[in-house]
Structure formats: C-alpha cells, structure tokens
Amino acid sequence: MDALGHDFADPSLLERALTHSSIANRARPDNQRLEFLGDRVLALVVAEALLAEDAKANEGQIAPRFNALVRKETCAEIAAEVGVGEALILGRSEAMTGGRRKTALLGDAMEAVIAAIYLDAGMEAARGVILRLWGPRVAGAAKDARDAKTRLQEWAQAEGLDLPRYAVIDRRGPDHKPVFTVEVRVEGHGAASAEARSKRDAEQAAAADLLGKVSDE
Known part of the structure; x- marks a missing residue:
C-alpha cells in the first residue's frame, strides 16, 4: 500500500x-x-x-x-x-x-x-x-469554532424544522468511569448516535455525525 x-x-x-x-x-x-x-x-x-x-x-x-x-x-x-x-x-x-x-x-x-x-x-x-x-x-x-450542537441547531432552524432531540440510549461502565451513548434526531432527516465519557461529549459527537449526514443529502 x-x-x-x-x-x-x-x-x-x-x-x-x-x-x-x-x-x-x-x-x-x-x-x-x-x-x-x-x-x-x-x-x-x-x-x-x-x-x-x-x-x-x-x-x-x-x-x-x-x-x-x-x-x-x-x-x-x-x-x-x-x-x-x-x-x-x-x-x-x-x-x-x-x-x-x-x-x-x-x-x-x-x-x-x-x-x-x-x-x-x-x-x-x-x-x-x-x-x-x-x-x-x-x-x-478547526475552521468553525462553533460546537456541533450549535451548528446543528442553527441548521435545523434555517430549514424550518423542530430543534434536534437528544436522548441517552445507553450507559455502561463503572460509576467513576462511565461511557454514554447518545442519539440525536432531527425531523425528517434521521438520527445519529455516538459514545463518549460524558453526555456532553457524546451529544457533540452525535451532532457532528448527523451534520455530516445532512450535508450529504
């Protein structure tokens, strides 16, 4: 290779x-x-x-x-x-x-x-x-300093859609070191999920994933 x-x-x-x-x-x-x-x-x-x-x-x-x-x-x-x-x-x-x-x-x-x-x-x-x-x-x-959740929300609003909905769909690991899986959905544009050590980071990663998907539509 x-x-x-x-x-x-x-x-x-x-x-x-x-x-x-x-x-x-x-x-x-x-x-x-x-x-x-x-x-x-x-x-x-x-x-x-x-x-x-x-x-x-x-x-x-x-x-x-x-x-x-x-x-x-x-x-x-x-x-x-x-x-x-x-x-x-x-x-x-x-x-x-x-x-x-x-x-x-x-x-x-x-x-x-x-x-x-x-x-x-x-x-x-x-x-x-x-x-x-x-x-x-x-x-x-690094070109866009806004976080992914903000960009996804702004995109949804510009499209006249309801705001993105986030939900924790899984939590595993010990209390001192949990791993969260979060799903985000946008009306008519599907969903994306991601996991991270905190709910905030998982939400951000899921939002970034969904942004990638809607930009390809």
Whole structure:
C-alpha cells in the first residue's frame, strides 16, 4: 500500500494489521491487539494536532472535533482512500459478504495499521503518517469554532424544522468511569448516535455525525 507512505522494515507487522479474525489462527494472529494500540496512538496525535491547529479553542470546541476525527467512520474513510480494503486478509465468507467495504472492518484495520507503523518505526513515523492522512480533516475541523450542537441547531432552524432531540440510549461502565451513548434526531432527516465519557461529549459527537449526514443529502 504505497499510499501509506511508509516502507515497513518488518512486513509481517503490516500483514498482521490487515488480518481479520475470520481467517486468523495460531500461525496467523488477527489484528485486534494492534487495533487497540493504534486507537491510542491515533488519539494522541489527533489531540495534539487539534490543539496546535487552534490555540484559542476551549475543551467544548475541541472535543466534538476530536470525536469526529477518531471515530470508526472516519478511520474507515481514510482506510478506503489508501487501499486498505483491497489489502485486507479475510476469510472466504467475510470476503464474499462485502467485508472489504464494511465500516467496522476498515476502521479497525486502519487503527491496526497505525499501530504496525508505530511498532515498526516509532512514534515519529506514526505521527507523520497520521498527520499526512488526517491533516486536511484536522484543518477543516478547526475552521468553525462553533460546537456541533450549535451548528446543528442553527441548521435545523434555517430549514424550518423542530430543534434536534437528544436522548441517552445507553450507559455502561463503572460509576467513576462511565461511557454514554447518545442519539440525536432531527425531523425528517434521521438520527445519529455516538459514545463518549460524558453526555456532553457524546451529544457533540452525535451532532457532528448527523451534520455530516445532512450535508450529504
């Protein structure tokens, strides 16, 4: 995958990052552990990039941008752009049912690839790849200082629609470290959901997701 811009010293790391559990075995481990690591590497680099991009933004403005940039759908979009789908190593059944186009598989694999780069060449190499692939999205996220909930509300009002409705549809984890899943709906334009460590951040991420959907209509 030349589009990654990284030449692996240990190609087996990339092979593992692309190996789905549907074909994994003892001799060929899947990419789940790499996905776990890559998610953390991506989060750190994106957080640093957002803070550098907009030195005046507060946490309430940064959080929804961050959530939108690291969510599975964004990872999947970038994975498709660099050809991860075509390179995925899948079991026959998964391949035949469109696994190479599934958001979850692509997003997981992209995070695993980031971890593979990190293990192969270190943090600076991983940071370089992430900033190159995510860079335009980071810049775009910082252009509008209004938070996603405000922008969604203003859009709904401009369209003559009822205000967006938010609801907590799930809460899990211990009391000291909960994870909230929030859904937002806009009349006639469907719904979107997101999860985060606080209800506020989950609302912002859900609003950003729905904004993306209505802008494509």
